[in-house]
Amino acid sequence: QLQLVESGGGLVQAGDSLRLSCTASGRSFSNSAVGWFRQGPRQEREFVASISRRGGSTDYADSVQGRFAISRDNAKNTVYLQMNSLKPEDTAVYSCAARPGSHYSRTYREYNYWGQGTQVTVSS
Numbered sequence: 001q002l003q004l005v006e007s008g009g010g011l012v013q014a015g016d017s018l019r020l021s022c023t024a025s026g027r028s029f030s031n032s033a034v035g036w037f038r039q040g041p042r043q044e045r046e047f048v049a050s051i052s053r054r055g056g057s058t059d060y061a062d063s064v065q066g067r068f069a070i071s072r073d074n075a076k077n078t079v080y081l082q083m084n085s086l087k088p089e090d091t092a093v094y095s096c097a098a099r100p101g102s103h104y105s106r107t108y109r110e111y112n113y114w115g116q117g118t119q120v121t122v123s124s
Contacts, residue, residue: 002026002098002113009094009118012086016122020081022096022115030074033104035111036081038092038120048094049081050104059104064090086122093117 008020022034035050049070050059058070064083072079079096095118097111105111 002029002032004096004098004113004115006094006096006115006118009120011121011123014087014122014124016086017082017084018086018120020083020094020096020118020120022079022081024077024079024098026077028100029077029098032098032100032113033102034070034072034079035097035099035104035106035108036070036079036094037097037108038090038094039117040089040092043092045095045108047106047108050106051079052104053102057104059106061106083120086120088122088124091120091122093119 003025005023036048037045039045047061051070055072067085069082096115098113099111
């Protein structure tokens with residue numbers, strides 16, 4: 001079992017940066033791929049970024065490629081999402097999710113464990 005807790009959200013202006021953290025409890029975190037997803041107002045949940053269990057491979061949605069960076073520190077049981085050049089359309093609740101194994105996915109249904117989410121609001 002894994003429990004995930006996100007932090008780092010907030011209200012920022014367009015062009016600012018934020019770093020989200022996803023901290024896990026549970027010994028299997030280092031053997032789990034992790035993804036970040038977001039859901040804006042009246043929108044479907046969408047994939048943002050994912051990282052393999054060792055951190056050697058990453059994947060990004062086109063909308064955030066070049067602006068966001070996902071990383072992890074397994075010694076701290078934490079995955080980070082560095083978000084730069086934020087835009088109003090990045091406004092959403094951001095959630096992290098984990099799935100045991102090496103496969104990192106863009107499909108939220110493939111993830112077993114979820115955090116409660118953290119709100120990111122970008123004003124223009």
